[in-house]
Amino acid sequence: MDGSTSFVLLIYLAKVEKVKQEYSEERRSFLRQSFGIMGFGFVSFAFLNQSCEQDEDPIVSSGSVDINLNEGKYTTLLAVGGTVKQLFERKNNLFPLIITRTEEDTFSVISSRCTHQDYEIDLPVDKDGVLVTTCQKHGAQYLADGGKVIEQPKPSGTATDLDTFEYEFNAESNVLTIHF
Numbered sequence: 267m268d269g270s271t272s273f274v275l276l277i278y279l280a281k282v283e284k285v286k287q288e289y290s291e292e293r294r295s296f297l298r299q300s301f302g303i304m305g306f307g308f309v310s311f312a313f314l315n316q317s318c319e320q321d322e323d324p325i326v327s328s329g330s331v332d333i334n335l336n337e338g339k340y341t342t343l344l345a346v347g348g349t350v351k352q353l354f355e356r357k358n359n360l361f362p363l364i365i366t367r368t369e370e371d372t373f374s375v376i377s378s379r380c381t382h383q384d385y386e387i388d389l390p391v392d393k394d395g396v397l398v399t400t401c402q403k404h405g406a407q408y409l410a411d412g413g414k415v416i417e418q419p420k421p422s423g424t425a426t427d428l429d430t431f432e433y434e435f436n437a438e439s440n441v442l443t444i445h446f
C-alpha cells in the first residue's frame with residue numbers, strides 16, 4: 267500500500283468513526299425522548315386510573331366524621347342557633363350537610379339536597395324567629411331543625427322532608443360525631 271492509498275484509507279476510517287458517533291448520539295437522544303414520553307404516559311395513566319377509581323365510587327354512605335366545634339368555621343356552632351353548611355368528602359352524594367345547634371346539647375344534621383329536583387339549598391336564615399333554609403331553584407323551604415318541608419316548590423311539584431343524620435356530641439371535648 268503506497269502513501270496516498272494509506273492516506274485515503276485513514277480519511278475513510280475517520281469518517282466511519284464519526285458516523286458511528288453521530289448515530290450513537292442520535293440513538294441515545296431517541297431513547298431519552300422515548301423513555302420520557304413513556305414516563306409521562308405512565309404517570310398520566312396512574313393519575314387517570316386513580317381518578318377513575320375515585321369516580322367509580324364517589325359516594326360513601328357509611329362511616330362517620332368528627333368535627334371539633336372549637337376549630338375554624340365550626341365555632342359558629344358553639345352558640346345555640348349557629349348553623350353551618352359543610353361538604354364532607356365523598357359523603358351524602360356530594361351534597362353538603364347543614365348542621366345547626368338547636369339547643370345546648372342538641373343539633374340538627376340535615377342534607378342540603380333539595381328533595382324536589384336535587385338542587386343544593388341555602389344556609390338557613392332566621393325567618394320570624396325560626397331558622398329556615400330555601401331552595402333557590404323553585405322556592406321550596408325547609409326547617410333547619412329536622413328538615414321538615416314547610417313550603418312546596420312553585421309553580422308546582424312536590425318536595426318531601428330532607429334527609430337527616432344521626433350524631434353524638436361530646437360536650438367535654440366539643441366534638442360532634444356525624445354518622446353517615
Ligand code: FES
Pocket residue numbers: 380381382383384385401402403404405406419420423425
Ligand atoms: S329543586 Fe328545589 S324546589 Fe325545585
